[in-house]
Amino acid sequence: MSLMAELRNTEARRSKSERKLIDYVLANPEAVLNTPIARLAAAVGVSEPTVNRFCRAMGAQGFPDFKLRLAGELARSRPSMTRDIEVGDAASHVAAKIFEATHASLDSAHNNLDYKALEKAVDALHDARAIVLCGLGASASVAQDAQHKLLRFDTPVTTHSDIINQRVAAAGLAEQDCLVCISYTGRTRAIVDIARMGRDCGATVIGLTAPGSALARACELVLAVEGGEDTELYTPMTSRIAQLVIIDVLVTTLALRKGSAFADRLRAAKHSLAGTRVR
Amino acid sequence: MSLMAELRNTEARRSKSERKLIDYVLANPEAVLNTPIARLAAAVGVSEPTVNRFCRAMGAQGFPDFKLRLAGELARSRPSMTRDIEVGDAASHVAAKIFEATHASLDSAHNNLDYKALEKAVDALHDARAIVLCGLGASASVAQDAQHKLLRFDTPVTTHSDIINQRVAAAGLAEQDCLVCISYTGRTRAIVDIARMGRDCGATVIGLTAPGSALARACELVLAVEGGEDTELYTPMTSRIAQLVIIDVLVTTLALRKGSAFADRLRAAKHSLAGTRVR
DNA sequence: CCAATTAAGTAGTTTTATTACATTTTTGAC
DNA sequence: GTCAAAAATGTAATAAAACTACTTAATTGG
Known part of the structure; x- marks a missing residue:
């Protein structure tokens, strides 16, 4: 299961702090990527080790690894920028891209x-x-x-x-x-x-x-x-x-x-x- | 331009150490993700600041950010869909079919x-x-x-x-x-x-x-x-x-x-x- | 060949993440 | 309800990682 989907689907069975974390990550997935663990912990209102344990619970090796996975996830769900359409494209190219x-x-x-x-x-x-x-x-x-x-x-x-x-x-x-x-x-x-x-x-x-x-x-x-x-x-x-x-x-x-x-x-x-x- | 493509395309105009880095990253992109800067530097045979400067030259904010971008890149190029429908619930099967x-x-x-x-x-x-x-x-x-x-x-x-x-x-x-x-x-x-x-x-x-x-x-x-x-x-x-x-x-x-x-x-x-x- | 410029390295500093341990909260039996 | 056991969370210290300032080396153009 994809990370984001897992976050959503398992939210119910997780503890209070973890739910807070899930909510925050789901709301600002992009932001999490350039946030150090301390700032994230503060923003969510939990301690740093809680964040770390949460990352492990989600199957990552630690916080940085969690961010890597999240980055992959987000990149995948965002149609790549190379797919934008440029002027001069014939109809068939436009069609292919769309x-x-x-x-x-x-x-x-x-x-x-x-x-x-x-x-x-x-x-x-x-x-x-x-x-x-x-x-x-x-x-x-x-x-x-x-x-x-x-x-x-x-x-x-x-x-x-x-x-x-x-x-x-x-x-x-x-x-x-x-x-x-x-x-x-x-x-x-x-x-x-x-x-x-x-x-x-x-x-x-x-x-x-x-x-x-x-x-x-x-x-x-x-x-x-x-x-x-x-x-x-x-x-x-x-x-x-x-x-x-x-x-x-x-x-x-x-x-x-x-x-x-x-x-x-x-x-x-x-x-x-x-x-x-x-x- | 995508990161990997940029690596390949700009290799010629870069310095010796950077070329070594590019070669290494192109050869083992996945490996780079779980490698700290010190280990990567050692593996490539350059110093840590060189790796860091290289990451900045590639448009990242630093080494961790470079890894995040690389992760996104790789996720996108990897065979995207792993059609893993697990639970036996009706909704997921219906969704898969539709x-x-x-x-x-x-x-x-x-x-x-x-x-x-x-x-x-x-x-x-x-x-x-x-x-x-x-x-x-x-x-x-x-x-x-x-x-x-x-x-x-x-x-x-x-x-x-x-x-x-x-x-x-x-x-x-x-x-x-x-x-x-x-x-x-x-x-x-x-x-x-x-x-x-x-x-x-x-x-x-x-x-x-x-x-x-x-x-x-x-x-x-x-x-x-x-x-x-x-x-x-x-x-x-x-x-x-x-x-x-x-x-x-x-x-x-x-x-x-x-x-x-x-x-x-x-x-x-x-x-x-x-x-x-x-x- | 030698300044000027650019590239790379060393060592120390700062930031970031993790671990070990203490405290609190929750759970479930009585 | 009360208490012990278990789980969850937090604190503080440690370890790891990344980065910066500065030095040395290499490269380039005159």
Whole structure:
């Protein structure tokens, strides 16, 4: 299992100090790399030996080795800079680069998938009285896609890409409801507000966003998707693809959880389209 | 430039000791990672400060930082995926299958990409007075995604996911306009009608759909995406992902075609979001 | 060949990481 | 609840590693 995934997945069974460390590393993985053990220990609020023991527990030989592993991990999950696109590329080159970057982004998303959170999210969606999806900008289309998939189930699903409607909907949530907030960066203030409102109402708030971001912190459950494409100009939004695939996983797992009784319903959904088709 | 490549490329213009170091690092990159500076210096036959200076010359902050960079480099070049799904939980198996299917779908889309059609589509979008995007159901979110990307350019873009509005918009197209119709199956009657209406108006009609389908036949230009997910019940819509990536390629190629003057506009688009962000 | 310049080394200093041991906290039996 | 055992965490000293200032050697261009 990848280091970051291991951190997330084993967090529950670890001690208090170790959880603090995990939280910090997940939130600022890059920062850890150029931080000496003393400063990290101080920042997290634990002692140096605790950090060292933690590194060993994670399978490293010590703190420096832990940093090396983390560096490898991060490098791998970040599509390499050589993949940026330059002017003068023919369409086929552009295509090759974009497909490659997308493959890499998918691998990264797969390796970093937090199954614990995923299972919990499936539970939440399964038990929800109603599901509300919120996204803005590019994430609005992700939300819409998710809605389309979730419509096949028997839980009412609504999607909002209008911040006023989002607020109204979020303010009206009940405890049995489930709110899904989508954002690449996790830094869009409006969505962070929505997540907070959802939690204030007692609803289960799921974030499909960058780990460690403001939105991630505001959500009860986080399905992590590294952002990262906000920097380059021409680079496509590969993490959006990762989000969509995670939604696929989420919905498919949910379908399985709903059980075979639901196969009929899915068949009916499909059948409903027959009249719209030509040959 | 990547670190290893830089090592190789600059070897000629470096001093004797540095060349010895480069040779050693290129020969045993992995070994360097768990070697302290003293041992490395001894192994290469130079002094410790020489190693340190060398690391700085390579752009690192010092020896430890050099190792971190090297670790990232190596991680990236190592066969990336170790498809290790351990736990017997449902979610990880579902995830593995879906990611695999998505990879396959991407490969297929890449291999079947018609660059001629792609270039023509880019030309059409480049020259268009206005762009209209139409999609229904799951394709509506694809259309919305495309719109979000195209909004950065200076051509007016509208998206319709309502069949009445689609018809009104399609009926009002002019010769200089471009209509993009999106559908997995290419068999949705409503969208086929829209494409025909668009052609009747003299607009350039681009179809992002299954090759050979009714919609494909109705369009002037076809960007082919194999459907195929209509059969299985639980299988996710992987071809939607392929469509999105093709849109990435289309838009990126268009951006390059628009030229460097457009970099400013893209930057402005990005900058416009600054006010919406939190830390 | 000899200043000027650059490269490399030595030795000492500082920073960083680790170890051994002490203290606190948690756990589980009664 | 109380107490002992075990686990977790912290303190302080030690060891390891990296870096700096300075010296010596090598290289280069006149």
